[in-house]
Amino acid sequence: MKTNAVRILDNLGIRYKLQDYQVDPDDLAAESVAQKIGLPPEQVFKTLVVRGDRTGILLAVIPGNTQLDLKALAQLSGDRKVETVSLKEVQxxxxxxxxGVTALACKKDYPVYVDELIELFDLISISAGVRGTQILLHPSDYLRAVKAVVGMISQDKL
Structure with a gap:
């Protein structure tokens, strides 16, 4: 199945592999997805939708086994304060x-901030834009595709 996210990668000439997995609607955690596709959770990146007080909507992409460091993201994005948007606003x-959120092919071209841990890996996994399919690709290709700003924006889960 070709999602809009996959079409963008195709148009950019980026190589990737699609990996399907069984969806459990009661457990959408990145750690669960990682287990189902056979990757460590730190290589499965999740995309969070965030609102900055100055910049408006932006996307934060962090390893699946971490949580977003709101202060670090605010500093990196030039905001005084950022907060994740409510679930009802995401779609x-x-x-x-x-x-199924991905930084590729959103309704608008939001700024994308990616945690620097992405650079530790030869292969990462991101959502293909639907539940049940992940895109496996090289981090540098992903960063180029989403025009990401890279910085330390995650922290260990409390």
């Missing part, structure tokens, strides 16, 4: 449902 803003 109207991005066109994607929870568990």
């Amino acid at each position: 109207p803003l991005t066109g994607y449902i929870r568990g």
